[in-house]
Amino acid sequence: xxxxxxxxxxxxxxRHPWVLRGLDLxxxxxxxxxxxxxxxxxxxxxxxxxxLLTQPxxxxxxxxxxxxxxxxxxxxxIRAEQFSWVFQTANALLRRSALENASLQLLARGLGRRSAExxxxxxxxxLGMGALVGRRCxxxxxxxxxxxxxxxxxxxxxxxxxxxxxxxxLDHTTTLDVVDALIDGRPVGTSVIIAxxxxxxxxxxxxxxxxxxxxxxxxxxx
Amino acid sequence: MTWRTAELIREGLGNLxxxxxxxxxxxxxxxxxxxxxxxxxxxxxxxLTQFARDYQAGGAYVAIASVPGGGLSGARCQSLNGVPGxxxxxxxxxxxxxxxxxxxxxxxxxxxxxxxxxGVWAPGMPGPSGAGILAGSALAAELGIRAGLxxxxxxxxxxxxxxxxxxxxxxxxxxxxxxxxVPAAGGFDECWVEFSPxxxxxxxxxxxxxxxEGSADPVVRPYRRSDEFTRDPAAEWANRPQRRGWLAVPxxxxxxxxxSAWFRRSESALYLAMxxxxxxxxxxxxxxxxxxVGVGWVLGFGAxxxxxxxxxxxxxSDAVQAALATSGSAALLALVLLPWASAFVARGSIATLLKxx
Numbered sequence: 001x002x003x004x005x006x007x008x009x010x011x012x013x014x015r016h017p018w019v020l021r022g023l024d025l026x027x028x029x030x031x032x033x034x035x036x037x038x039x040x041x042x043x044x045x046x047x048x049x050x051x052l053l054t055q056p057x058x059x060x061x062x063x064x065x066x067x068x069x070x071x072x073x074x075x076x077x078i079r080a081e082q083f084s085w086v087f088q089t090a091n092a093l094l095r096r097s098a099l100e101n102a103s104l105q106l107l108a109r110g111l112g113r114r115s116a117e118x119x120x121x122x123x124x125x126x127l128g129m130g131a132l133v134g135r136r137c138x139x140x141x142x143x144x145x146x147x148x149x150x151x152x153x154x155x156x157x158x159x160x161x162x163x164x165x166x167x168x169x170l171d172h173t174t175t176l177d178v179v180d181a182l183i184d185g186r187p188v189g190t191s192v193i194i195a196x197x198x199x200x201x202x203x204x205x206x207x208x209x210x211x212x213x214x215x216x217x218x219x220x221x222x
Numbered sequence: 223m224t225w226r227t228a229e230l231i232r233e234g235l236g237n238l239x240x241x242x243x244x245x246x247x248x249x250x251x252x253x254x255x256x257x258x259x260x261x262x263x264x265x266x267x268x269x270l271t272q273f274a275r276d277y278q279a280g281g282a283y284v285a286i287a288s289v290p291g292g293g294l295s296g297a298r299c300q301s302l303n304g305v306p307g308x309x310x311x312x313x314x315x316x317x318x319x320x321x322x323x324x325x326x327x328x329x330x331x332x333x334x335x336x337x338x339x340x341g342v343w344a345p346g347m348p349g350p351s352g353a354g355i356l357a358g359s360a361l362a363a364e365l366g367i368r369a370g371l372x373x374x375x376x377x378x379x380x381x382x383x384x385x386x387x388x389x390x391x392x393x394x395x396x397x398x399x400x401x402x403x404v405p406a407a408g409g410f411d412e413c414w415v416e417f418s419p420x421x422x423x424x425x426x427x428x429x430x431x432x433x434x435e436g437s438a439d440p441v442v443r444p445y446r447r448s449d450e451f452t453r454d455p456a457a458e459w460a461n462r463p464q465r466r467g468w469l470a471v472p473x474x475x476x477x478x479x480x481x482s483a484w485f486r487r488s489e490s491a492l493y494l495a496m497x498x499x500x501x502x503x504x505x506x507x508x509x510x511x512x513x514x515v516g517v518g519w520v521l522g523f524g525a526x527x528x529x530x531x532x533x534x535x536x537x538x539s540d541a542v543q544a545a546l547a548t549s550g551s552a553a554l555l556a557l558v559l560l561p562w563a564s565a566f567v568a569r570g571s572i573a574t575l576l577k578x579x
Contacts, residue, residue: 048573053495055571073499080224080497087576091492095240107229108496136240 234509257522307421312339
Protein backbone atom coordinates (compact mmCIF):
# COMPACT_ATOMS: atom_id res chain seq x y z
CA UNK A 1 0.00 0.00 0.00
CA UNK A 2 1.22 3.56 -0.70
CA UNK A 3 1.32 4.82 2.90
CA UNK A 4 1.34 2.41 5.79
CA UNK A 5 2.34 2.08 9.41
CA UNK A 6 3.22 -1.22 11.00
CA UNK A 7 3.13 -1.97 14.73
CA UNK A 8 3.68 1.68 15.56
CA UNK A 9 4.05 2.57 19.21
CA UNK A 10 5.11 5.99 20.34
CA UNK A 11 5.76 7.93 23.50
CA UNK A 12 7.49 11.27 23.86
CA UNK A 13 9.96 10.05 26.51
CA UNK A 14 10.51 7.15 28.86
CA ARG A 15 8.62 9.05 31.54
CA HIS A 16 5.56 9.60 29.38
CA PRO A 17 2.80 7.07 28.70
CA TRP A 18 2.40 5.49 25.28
CA VAL A 19 0.46 7.81 22.97
CA LEU A 20 0.17 5.26 20.16
CA ARG A 21 -0.12 1.62 21.17
CA GLY A 22 0.63 -0.71 18.31
CA LEU A 23 -1.11 0.75 15.27
CA ASP A 24 -1.37 -0.90 11.88
CA LEU A 25 -2.79 1.27 9.14
CA UNK A 26 -2.78 1.60 5.37
CA UNK A 27 -3.88 4.66 3.40
CA UNK A 28 -4.68 4.28 -0.28
CA UNK A 29 -3.93 6.90 -2.91
CA UNK A 30 -6.79 9.27 -3.63
CA UNK A 31 -8.67 8.51 -0.43
CA UNK A 32 -10.13 10.87 2.16
CA UNK A 33 -9.67 9.74 5.73
CA UNK A 34 -10.91 11.28 8.95
CA UNK A 35 -9.14 10.61 12.24
CA UNK A 36 -11.61 11.08 15.05
CA UNK A 37 -11.28 10.71 18.75
CA UNK A 38 -11.20 12.68 21.97
CA UNK A 39 -8.29 14.92 22.92
CA UNK A 40 -5.25 12.84 23.82
CA UNK A 41 -6.36 9.89 21.75
CA UNK A 42 -3.30 10.21 19.51
CA UNK A 43 -4.72 11.88 16.38
CA UNK A 44 -2.04 14.55 16.05
CA UNK A 45 0.75 12.15 16.92
CA UNK A 46 -0.48 9.67 14.31
CA UNK A 47 -0.58 12.46 11.72
CA UNK A 48 2.98 13.45 12.65
CA UNK A 49 4.12 9.88 12.27
CA UNK A 50 2.33 9.48 8.94
CA UNK A 51 3.76 12.78 7.69
CA LEU A 52 7.33 11.88 8.70
CA LEU A 53 7.56 14.68 11.25
CA THR A 54 7.95 12.27 14.16
CA GLN A 55 9.91 9.03 14.22
CA PRO A 56 7.82 6.46 16.14
CA UNK A 57 9.44 4.92 19.18
CA UNK A 58 8.68 1.47 17.80
CA UNK A 59 7.40 0.18 14.47
CA UNK A 60 7.85 1.67 11.06
CA UNK A 61 6.34 3.92 8.42
CA UNK A 62 6.55 2.75 4.83
CA UNK A 63 5.84 4.47 1.55
CA UNK A 64 5.11 2.16 -1.35
CA UNK A 65 6.44 -0.63 0.83
CA UNK A 66 9.79 1.04 1.57
CA UNK A 67 10.44 1.93 5.24
CA UNK A 68 11.26 5.60 5.83
CA UNK A 69 12.92 7.14 8.88
CA UNK A 70 11.65 10.61 9.80
CA UNK A 71 15.11 12.02 10.50
CA UNK A 72 16.61 10.75 7.25
CA UNK A 73 17.61 12.93 4.30
CA UNK A 74 15.14 10.96 2.16
CA UNK A 75 12.32 11.93 4.52
CA UNK A 76 12.98 15.60 3.86
CA UNK A 77 12.78 14.99 0.14
CA ILE A 78 9.53 13.04 0.58
CA ARG A 79 8.05 15.75 2.79
CA ALA A 80 8.81 18.31 0.07
CA GLU A 81 7.52 16.27 -2.84
CA GLN A 82 4.69 14.13 -1.51
CA PHE A 83 3.19 15.76 1.60
CA SER A 84 1.43 19.00 2.36
CA TRP A 85 0.23 20.16 5.76
CA VAL A 86 -2.68 22.20 7.04
CA PHE A 87 -2.59 22.93 10.74
CA GLN A 88 -5.23 23.91 13.26
CA THR A 89 -3.62 27.22 14.12
CA ALA A 90 -2.94 28.37 10.61
CA ASN A 91 0.82 28.14 10.41
CA ALA A 92 1.99 30.78 7.98
CA LEU A 93 4.63 33.46 7.62
CA LEU A 94 2.42 36.22 8.94
CA ARG A 95 4.47 39.11 7.61
CA ARG A 96 4.62 37.70 4.10
CA SER A 97 1.83 38.03 1.56
CA ALA A 98 -0.85 35.42 0.89
CA LEU A 99 0.75 34.70 -2.47
CA GLU A 100 4.20 34.24 -0.99
CA ASN A 101 2.79 31.84 1.60
CA ALA A 102 0.81 29.87 -0.94
CA SER A 103 3.95 29.47 -3.07
CA LEU A 104 6.13 28.06 -0.32
CA GLN A 105 5.56 24.35 -0.82
CA LEU A 106 6.19 24.67 -4.55
CA LEU A 107 9.44 26.55 -3.89
CA ALA A 108 10.45 23.81 -1.46
CA ARG A 109 9.92 21.39 -4.32
CA GLY A 110 12.43 23.21 -6.46
CA LEU A 111 10.20 25.37 -8.65
CA GLY A 112 11.30 28.85 -9.61
CA ARG A 113 9.45 31.70 -7.92
CA ARG A 114 7.64 32.85 -11.05
CA SER A 115 6.24 29.40 -11.81
CA ALA A 116 5.40 28.76 -8.17
CA GLU A 117 3.55 32.05 -7.82
CA UNK A 118 1.63 31.44 -11.03
CA UNK A 119 0.32 28.11 -9.75
CA UNK A 120 -0.31 29.49 -6.27
CA UNK A 121 -2.20 32.46 -7.72
CA UNK A 122 -4.53 30.15 -9.61
CA UNK A 123 -5.17 28.15 -6.46
CA UNK A 124 -5.85 31.26 -4.39
CA UNK A 125 -8.27 32.52 -7.03
CA UNK A 126 -10.02 29.16 -7.07
CA LEU A 127 -10.49 29.48 -3.31
CA GLY A 128 -11.93 32.98 -3.66
CA MET A 129 -8.81 34.73 -2.40
CA GLY A 130 -7.88 36.44 -5.67
CA ALA A 131 -8.41 39.92 -4.28
CA LEU A 132 -6.21 39.31 -1.26
CA VAL A 133 -3.10 37.75 -2.81
CA GLY A 134 -0.89 40.73 -2.03
CA ARG A 135 -2.11 41.21 1.52
CA ARG A 136 0.09 40.26 4.44
CA CYS A 137 -1.23 37.19 6.20
CA UNK A 138 -1.37 38.90 9.57
CA UNK A 139 -4.03 41.18 8.14
CA UNK A 140 -6.26 38.28 7.06
CA UNK A 141 -9.13 36.78 9.05
CA UNK A 142 -8.83 33.27 10.46
CA UNK A 143 -10.89 31.77 7.64
CA UNK A 144 -8.94 33.66 4.98
CA UNK A 145 -5.66 32.60 6.51
CA UNK A 146 -6.72 28.97 6.65
CA UNK A 147 -7.65 29.19 2.97
CA UNK A 148 -4.17 30.49 2.22
CA UNK A 149 -2.77 27.46 4.01
CA UNK A 150 -5.09 25.17 2.04
CA UNK A 151 -4.04 26.91 -1.18
CA UNK A 152 -0.42 26.25 -0.17
CA UNK A 153 -1.24 22.59 0.34
CA UNK A 154 -3.34 22.14 -2.79
CA UNK A 155 -1.09 24.13 -5.13
CA UNK A 156 1.65 21.60 -4.64
CA UNK A 157 -0.67 18.79 -5.79
CA UNK A 158 0.88 16.48 -3.21
CA UNK A 159 0.25 12.80 -2.85
CA UNK A 160 -1.01 13.31 0.71
CA UNK A 161 -2.49 16.30 2.48
CA UNK A 162 -2.35 16.02 6.23
CA UNK A 163 -4.70 18.36 8.06
CA UNK A 164 -4.63 18.65 11.83
CA UNK A 165 -8.00 20.00 12.93
CA UNK A 166 -8.04 22.56 10.11
CA UNK A 167 -11.46 23.88 11.09
CA UNK A 168 -10.97 23.88 14.83
CA UNK A 169 -11.01 27.67 15.10
CA LEU A 170 -13.50 28.48 12.35
CA ASP A 171 -17.23 29.19 12.41
CA HIS A 172 -19.66 26.70 10.89
CA THR A 173 -20.02 28.35 7.47
CA THR A 174 -16.30 28.83 7.06
CA THR A 175 -15.71 25.27 8.24
CA LEU A 176 -17.86 23.89 5.42
CA ASP A 177 -16.11 26.13 2.88
CA VAL A 178 -12.68 25.00 4.08
CA VAL A 179 -13.64 21.31 4.09
CA ASP A 180 -15.15 21.57 0.64
CA ALA A 181 -11.96 23.18 -0.61
CA LEU A 182 -9.82 20.58 1.03
CA ILE A 183 -11.75 17.44 0.16
CA ASP A 184 -13.66 18.23 -2.98
CA GLY A 185 -11.10 20.65 -4.38
CA ARG A 186 -8.10 18.39 -4.03
CA PRO A 187 -6.33 17.19 -7.14
CA VAL A 188 -7.22 13.78 -8.47
CA GLY A 189 -5.07 11.12 -6.81
CA THR A 190 -4.34 13.20 -3.71
CA SER A 191 -5.26 11.65 -0.37
CA VAL A 192 -6.53 13.81 2.47
CA ILE A 193 -6.10 12.73 6.06
CA ILE A 194 -7.93 15.01 8.49
CA ALA A 195 -7.75 14.86 12.25
CA UNK A 196 -10.99 16.32 13.58
CA UNK A 197 -13.50 16.37 16.41
CA UNK A 198 -16.25 17.50 14.05
CA UNK A 199 -18.58 14.69 12.95
CA UNK A 200 -19.82 16.80 10.05
CA UNK A 201 -16.30 17.19 8.74
CA UNK A 202 -15.65 13.47 9.23
CA UNK A 203 -18.88 12.74 7.40
CA UNK A 204 -17.44 14.33 4.26
CA UNK A 205 -14.61 11.79 4.25
CA UNK A 206 -14.81 8.41 2.64
CA UNK A 207 -13.21 6.63 5.58
CA UNK A 208 -13.40 7.33 9.30
CA UNK A 209 -10.92 5.99 11.84
CA UNK A 210 -11.85 6.35 15.49
CA UNK A 211 -8.96 6.44 17.93
CA UNK A 212 -9.05 5.92 21.66
CA UNK A 213 -5.99 5.81 23.90
CA UNK A 214 -3.66 5.31 21.00
CA UNK A 215 -5.51 2.41 19.41
CA UNK A 216 -7.92 2.24 16.49
CA UNK A 217 -11.37 1.50 17.85
CA UNK A 218 -13.15 1.44 14.51
CA UNK A 219 -12.36 1.81 10.84
CA UNK A 220 -15.43 2.44 8.68
CA UNK A 221 -15.92 3.16 5.01
CA UNK A 222 -12.79 1.45 3.65
CA MET B 223 14.08 18.13 -6.22
CA THR B 224 14.15 20.62 -3.40
CA TRP B 225 14.78 24.36 -2.95
CA ARG B 226 16.89 26.10 -5.56
CA THR B 227 19.73 27.95 -3.85
CA ALA B 228 18.73 31.23 -5.51
CA GLU B 229 15.19 30.82 -4.16
CA LEU B 230 16.50 30.06 -0.68
CA ILE B 231 18.45 33.31 -0.79
CA ARG B 232 15.44 35.18 -2.12
CA GLU B 233 13.29 33.66 0.61
CA GLY B 234 15.76 34.79 3.26
CA LEU B 235 15.82 38.30 1.81
CA GLY B 236 12.03 38.22 1.67
CA ASN B 237 11.90 37.42 5.38
CA LEU B 238 14.44 40.18 6.02
CA UNK B 239 12.34 42.74 4.18
CA UNK B 240 9.04 41.56 5.62
CA UNK B 241 9.86 42.83 9.10
CA UNK B 242 11.65 46.13 8.69
CA UNK B 243 11.55 46.99 12.38
CA UNK B 244 13.15 43.72 13.44
CA UNK B 245 15.80 44.00 10.73
CA UNK B 246 16.63 47.59 11.65
CA UNK B 247 16.73 46.76 15.35
CA UNK B 248 19.11 43.85 14.77
CA UNK B 249 21.28 45.99 12.48
CA UNK B 250 21.37 48.69 15.16
CA UNK B 251 22.42 46.14 17.79
CA UNK B 252 25.11 44.76 15.47
CA UNK B 253 26.27 48.32 14.77
CA UNK B 254 26.41 49.12 18.47
CA UNK B 255 28.30 45.95 19.37
CA UNK B 256 30.76 45.97 16.47
CA UNK B 257 31.10 49.77 16.45
CA UNK B 258 31.63 49.79 20.21
CA UNK B 259 34.41 47.26 19.84
CA UNK B 260 35.99 49.27 17.02
CA UNK B 261 35.75 52.46 19.07
CA UNK B 262 37.43 50.86 22.09
CA UNK B 263 40.24 49.66 19.85
CA UNK B 264 40.59 53.05 18.21
CA UNK B 265 40.65 54.85 21.54
CA UNK B 266 43.24 52.62 23.13
CA UNK B 267 45.41 52.15 20.06
CA UNK B 268 45.30 55.88 19.40
CA UNK B 269 46.17 56.72 22.97
CA LEU B 270 49.02 54.21 23.09
CA THR B 271 50.29 55.32 19.71
CA GLN B 272 50.35 58.90 20.92
CA PHE B 273 52.10 57.80 24.09
CA ALA B 274 54.65 55.82 22.09
CA ARG B 275 55.28 58.86 19.87
CA ASP B 276 55.73 61.08 22.90
CA TYR B 277 57.92 58.43 24.47
CA GLN B 278 60.12 58.30 21.40
CA ALA B 279 60.09 62.06 20.95
CA GLY B 280 61.21 62.39 24.56
CA GLY B 281 64.39 60.49 23.74
CA ALA B 282 63.43 57.02 24.87
CA TYR B 283 65.76 55.44 22.34
CA VAL B 284 68.68 57.83 22.76
CA ALA B 285 71.92 56.51 24.26
CA ILE B 286 74.97 58.52 25.29
CA ALA B 287 78.47 57.12 25.12
CA SER B 288 81.36 58.72 26.94
CA VAL B 289 84.79 57.78 28.18
CA PRO B 290 86.22 58.88 31.51
CA GLY B 291 88.41 61.94 31.03
CA GLY B 292 87.06 62.64 27.54
CA GLY B 293 88.78 61.90 24.28
CA LEU B 294 85.98 59.95 22.68
CA SER B 295 86.51 59.63 18.92
CA GLY B 296 84.27 62.10 17.13
CA ALA B 297 84.90 60.40 13.80
CA ARG B 298 83.69 57.07 15.13
CA CYS B 299 80.63 58.76 16.52
CA GLN B 300 79.80 60.68 13.36
CA SER B 301 80.30 57.57 11.24
CA LEU B 302 77.40 55.91 13.04
CA ASN B 303 75.08 57.92 10.79
CA GLY B 304 73.96 55.55 8.09
CA VAL B 305 74.40 52.43 10.23
CA PRO B 306 71.15 50.37 10.11
CA GLY B 307 68.99 51.07 13.15
CA UNK B 308 70.63 54.45 13.84
CA UNK B 309 68.45 57.50 13.25
CA UNK B 310 71.15 60.07 14.00
CA UNK B 311 74.42 60.34 15.84
CA UNK B 312 76.70 63.21 16.78
CA UNK B 313 79.37 64.20 19.29
CA UNK B 314 79.81 67.19 21.55
CA UNK B 315 82.50 68.63 23.75
CA UNK B 316 82.20 71.46 26.19
CA UNK B 317 84.32 74.50 25.52
CA UNK B 318 83.63 76.54 28.63
CA UNK B 319 81.46 79.61 28.88
CA UNK B 320 80.82 82.77 26.93
CA UNK B 321 79.34 86.11 27.86
CA UNK B 322 77.64 88.75 25.82
CA UNK B 323 77.98 92.53 26.22
CA UNK B 324 74.22 92.80 26.03
CA UNK B 325 73.94 90.67 29.21
CA UNK B 326 76.98 91.52 31.26
CA UNK B 327 77.90 88.99 33.94
CA UNK B 328 75.62 86.23 32.61
CA UNK B 329 77.49 83.08 31.70
CA UNK B 330 76.33 80.90 28.89
CA UNK B 331 77.84 77.48 28.24
CA UNK B 332 79.46 76.87 24.90
CA UNK B 333 80.17 73.61 23.11
CA UNK B 334 81.49 72.19 19.87
CA UNK B 335 79.12 69.81 18.11
CA UNK B 336 79.43 67.59 15.07
CA UNK B 337 76.69 68.07 12.44
CA UNK B 338 74.90 64.82 13.31
CA UNK B 339 74.21 65.93 16.89
CA UNK B 340 71.49 68.31 15.76
CA GLY B 341 69.61 65.29 14.36
CA VAL B 342 69.55 63.84 17.91
CA TRP B 343 68.87 67.00 19.88
CA ALA B 344 66.42 68.65 17.49
CA PRO B 345 65.03 65.89 15.23
CA GLY B 346 63.01 67.07 12.28
CA MET B 347 64.46 70.58 12.28
CA PRO B 348 66.44 71.74 9.24
CA GLY B 349 70.21 71.96 9.53
CA PRO B 350 71.98 75.36 9.82
CA SER B 351 72.44 77.37 6.66
CA GLY B 352 76.08 78.24 6.36
CA ALA B 353 78.72 78.63 9.03
CA GLY B 354 78.03 80.36 12.28
CA ILE B 355 77.09 79.84 15.88
CA LEU B 356 73.91 77.95 16.80
CA ALA B 357 71.87 79.37 19.65
CA GLY B 358 69.64 77.45 22.00
CA SER B 359 66.13 78.86 22.10
CA ALA B 360 66.39 80.12 25.72
CA LEU B 361 69.68 81.89 25.00
CA ALA B 362 68.20 83.43 21.89
CA ALA B 363 65.15 84.62 23.79
CA GLU B 364 67.20 86.15 26.59
CA LEU B 365 69.55 88.01 24.23
CA GLY B 366 67.14 88.79 21.43
CA ILE B 367 69.07 86.68 18.94
CA ARG B 368 67.50 85.24 15.82
CA ALA B 369 68.87 83.32 12.84
CA GLY B 370 70.96 85.45 10.51
CA LEU B 371 71.83 88.05 13.15
CA UNK B 372 75.34 89.16 14.03
CA UNK B 373 75.85 89.69 17.74
CA UNK B 374 78.84 90.70 19.72
CA UNK B 375 80.36 88.01 21.86
CA UNK B 376 82.86 89.03 24.49
CA UNK B 377 86.35 87.77 23.67
CA UNK B 378 85.26 86.93 20.11
CA UNK B 379 83.78 90.11 18.74
CA UNK B 380 80.92 90.21 16.25
CA UNK B 381 79.66 86.70 15.62
CA UNK B 382 77.18 85.40 13.07
CA UNK B 383 74.32 83.25 14.47
CA UNK B 384 73.16 80.92 11.73
CA UNK B 385 70.22 79.24 13.51
CA UNK B 386 68.19 79.02 16.70
CA UNK B 387 67.24 75.54 17.89
CA UNK B 388 64.66 74.26 20.30
CA UNK B 389 66.30 71.44 22.24
CA UNK B 390 63.61 71.22 24.91
CA UNK B 391 62.51 67.65 24.07
CA UNK B 392 65.93 66.06 23.99
CA UNK B 393 68.38 68.15 25.96
CA UNK B 394 66.72 71.08 27.73
CA UNK B 395 70.03 72.20 29.24
CA UNK B 396 71.28 73.07 25.78
CA UNK B 397 68.55 75.68 25.43
CA UNK B 398 70.98 78.17 26.98
CA UNK B 399 74.03 77.02 25.08
CA UNK B 400 75.93 78.52 22.21
CA UNK B 401 77.02 75.74 19.88
CA UNK B 402 79.79 75.75 17.31
CA UNK B 403 79.48 73.20 14.48
CA VAL B 404 82.86 71.56 13.97
CA PRO B 405 84.23 68.67 11.94
CA ALA B 406 84.21 65.30 13.69
CA ALA B 407 87.98 65.19 14.03
CA GLY B 408 89.61 64.88 17.45
CA GLY B 409 88.37 63.96 20.86
CA PHE B 410 84.90 64.74 22.23
CA ASP B 411 83.16 64.34 25.59
CA GLU B 412 80.02 62.48 24.53
CA CYS B 413 78.49 60.71 21.57
CA TRP B 414 74.69 60.94 21.37
CA VAL B 415 72.94 58.31 19.30
CA GLU B 416 69.25 57.81 18.58
CA PHE B 417 68.26 54.31 17.54
CA SER B 418 65.07 52.99 16.06
CA PRO B 419 62.97 51.28 18.82
CA UNK B 420 63.81 47.75 17.71
CA UNK B 421 67.56 48.45 17.53
CA UNK B 422 67.89 50.20 20.85
CA UNK B 423 68.98 47.36 23.13
CA UNK B 424 71.44 45.89 20.64
CA UNK B 425 72.59 49.36 19.70
CA UNK B 426 73.73 50.17 23.24
CA UNK B 427 75.90 47.07 23.28
CA UNK B 428 77.22 47.95 19.85
CA UNK B 429 78.16 51.44 21.11
CA UNK B 430 80.15 50.03 24.01
CA UNK B 431 82.07 47.76 21.64
CA UNK B 432 82.62 50.53 19.11
CA UNK B 433 84.23 52.93 21.53
CA UNK B 434 86.11 50.24 23.45
CA GLU B 435 88.60 50.21 20.56
CA GLY B 436 91.10 52.89 21.37
CA SER B 437 89.21 54.30 24.36
CA ALA B 438 89.43 52.95 27.83
CA ASP B 439 86.22 51.67 29.50
CA PRO B 440 83.51 53.51 27.57
CA VAL B 441 80.30 54.16 29.46
CA VAL B 442 76.99 53.90 27.64
CA ARG B 443 73.92 55.20 29.41
CA PRO B 444 70.37 55.80 28.31
CA TYR B 445 69.29 59.38 27.92
CA ARG B 446 66.15 58.56 29.87
CA ARG B 447 66.13 55.94 32.58
CA SER B 448 63.58 53.19 31.94
CA ASP B 449 62.01 53.73 35.36
CA GLU B 450 61.05 57.24 34.32
CA PHE B 451 58.12 55.58 32.55
CA THR B 452 55.51 53.71 34.54
CA ARG B 453 53.65 52.60 31.42
CA ASP B 454 54.44 49.72 29.16
CA PRO B 455 52.51 50.31 25.91
CA ALA B 456 53.17 46.83 24.55
CA ALA B 457 51.91 45.15 27.73
CA GLU B 458 48.92 47.47 27.92
CA TRP B 459 47.99 46.62 24.36
CA ALA B 460 48.48 42.88 24.91
CA ASN B 461 46.27 42.97 28.03
CA ARG B 462 43.61 45.37 26.81
CA PRO B 463 40.13 44.38 27.99
CA GLN B 464 38.68 44.21 24.49
CA ARG B 465 41.38 41.89 23.14
CA ARG B 466 38.89 39.01 23.11
CA GLY B 467 36.21 41.21 21.58
CA TRP B 468 36.53 39.39 18.27
CA LEU B 469 35.10 36.35 20.11
CA ALA B 470 32.91 38.00 22.73
CA VAL B 471 30.91 40.20 20.36
CA PRO B 472 29.97 37.32 17.99
CA UNK B 473 28.98 35.21 21.00
CA UNK B 474 26.69 38.01 22.20
CA UNK B 475 25.24 38.39 18.71
CA UNK B 476 24.82 34.61 18.49
CA UNK B 477 22.93 34.61 21.79
CA UNK B 478 20.69 37.29 20.38
CA UNK B 479 20.27 35.27 17.20
CA UNK B 480 19.29 32.21 19.24
CA UNK B 481 16.65 34.21 21.10
CA SER B 482 15.32 35.58 17.83
CA ALA B 483 15.30 32.10 16.28
CA TRP B 484 13.50 30.72 19.33
CA PHE B 485 10.71 33.24 18.92
CA ARG B 486 10.51 32.29 15.25
CA ARG B 487 10.73 28.53 15.71
CA SER B 488 7.24 27.95 14.31
CA GLU B 489 8.43 29.55 11.06
CA SER B 490 11.40 27.19 11.05
CA ALA B 491 9.07 24.27 11.76
CA LEU B 492 6.88 25.29 8.85
CA TYR B 493 9.83 25.27 6.48
CA LEU B 494 11.02 21.93 7.86
CA ALA B 495 7.54 20.40 7.54
CA MET B 496 7.64 21.33 3.87
CA UNK B 497 10.83 19.35 3.41
CA UNK B 498 13.36 22.13 3.86
CA UNK B 499 16.61 20.73 5.25
CA UNK B 500 18.38 22.27 8.21
CA UNK B 501 21.35 23.25 6.06
CA UNK B 502 18.91 24.92 3.67
CA UNK B 503 17.44 26.69 6.68
CA UNK B 504 20.94 27.95 7.48
CA UNK B 505 21.41 29.15 3.88
CA UNK B 506 18.12 31.03 4.15
CA UNK B 507 19.22 32.52 7.47
CA UNK B 508 22.53 33.50 5.87
CA UNK B 509 20.71 35.57 3.26
CA UNK B 510 18.64 37.15 6.00
CA UNK B 511 21.41 37.87 8.49
CA UNK B 512 24.45 38.76 6.42
CA UNK B 513 22.99 42.08 5.27
CA UNK B 514 22.03 42.88 8.87
CA VAL B 515 25.51 42.14 10.24
CA GLY B 516 27.23 43.68 7.20
CA VAL B 517 25.28 46.92 7.40
CA GLY B 518 25.68 46.93 11.18
CA TRP B 519 29.44 46.54 10.90
CA VAL B 520 29.84 49.21 8.22
CA LEU B 521 27.70 51.66 10.18
CA GLY B 522 29.30 50.79 13.52
CA PHE B 523 32.85 50.97 12.22
CA GLY B 524 32.13 54.16 10.32
CA ALA B 525 30.60 55.76 13.40
CA UNK B 526 33.57 54.67 15.53
CA UNK B 527 36.09 56.17 13.10
CA UNK B 528 34.01 59.33 12.79
CA UNK B 529 33.79 59.67 16.57
CA UNK B 530 37.50 59.13 17.04
CA UNK B 531 38.23 61.58 14.22
CA UNK B 532 36.02 64.13 15.94
CA UNK B 533 37.87 63.61 19.22
CA UNK B 534 41.47 63.42 17.98
CA UNK B 535 41.14 65.20 14.62
CA UNK B 536 43.00 62.41 12.85
CA UNK B 537 43.07 58.86 14.18
CA UNK B 538 46.40 57.09 13.65
CA SER B 539 46.38 54.73 10.70
CA ASP B 540 47.70 51.86 12.82
CA ALA B 541 44.87 52.45 15.29
CA VAL B 542 42.37 52.29 12.44
CA GLN B 543 44.00 49.09 11.22
CA ALA B 544 43.78 47.54 14.69
CA ALA B 545 40.12 48.49 14.99
CA LEU B 546 39.46 47.20 11.49
CA ALA B 547 41.13 43.88 12.26
CA THR B 548 39.37 43.31 15.58
CA SER B 549 35.87 44.44 14.63
CA GLY B 550 36.22 42.89 11.17
CA SER B 551 37.17 39.54 12.72
CA ALA B 552 34.20 39.81 15.07
CA ALA B 553 31.88 40.57 12.16
CA LEU B 554 33.23 37.67 10.11
CA LEU B 555 32.82 35.25 13.00
CA ALA B 556 29.29 36.52 13.57
CA LEU B 557 28.55 35.98 9.87
CA VAL B 558 29.73 32.40 10.20
CA LEU B 559 27.90 31.62 13.47
CA LEU B 560 24.59 33.44 13.17
CA PRO B 561 23.04 31.49 10.27
CA TRP B 562 23.24 28.30 12.35
CA ALA B 563 21.05 29.73 15.12
CA SER B 564 17.80 28.79 13.34
CA ALA B 565 19.03 25.31 12.50
CA PHE B 566 20.21 24.83 16.10
CA VAL B 567 16.88 25.94 17.60
CA ALA B 568 15.00 23.81 15.07
CA ARG B 569 16.88 20.62 15.89
CA GLY B 570 14.90 17.67 17.19
CA SER B 571 11.29 16.83 16.43
CA ILE B 572 9.50 19.02 13.91
CA ALA B 573 6.19 18.01 15.46
CA THR B 574 7.32 19.38 18.83
CA LEU B 575 8.35 22.66 17.22
CA LEU B 576 4.97 22.91 15.56
CA LYS B 577 3.28 22.34 18.89
CA UNK B 578 5.37 25.16 20.41
CA UNK B 579 3.83 27.76 18.15
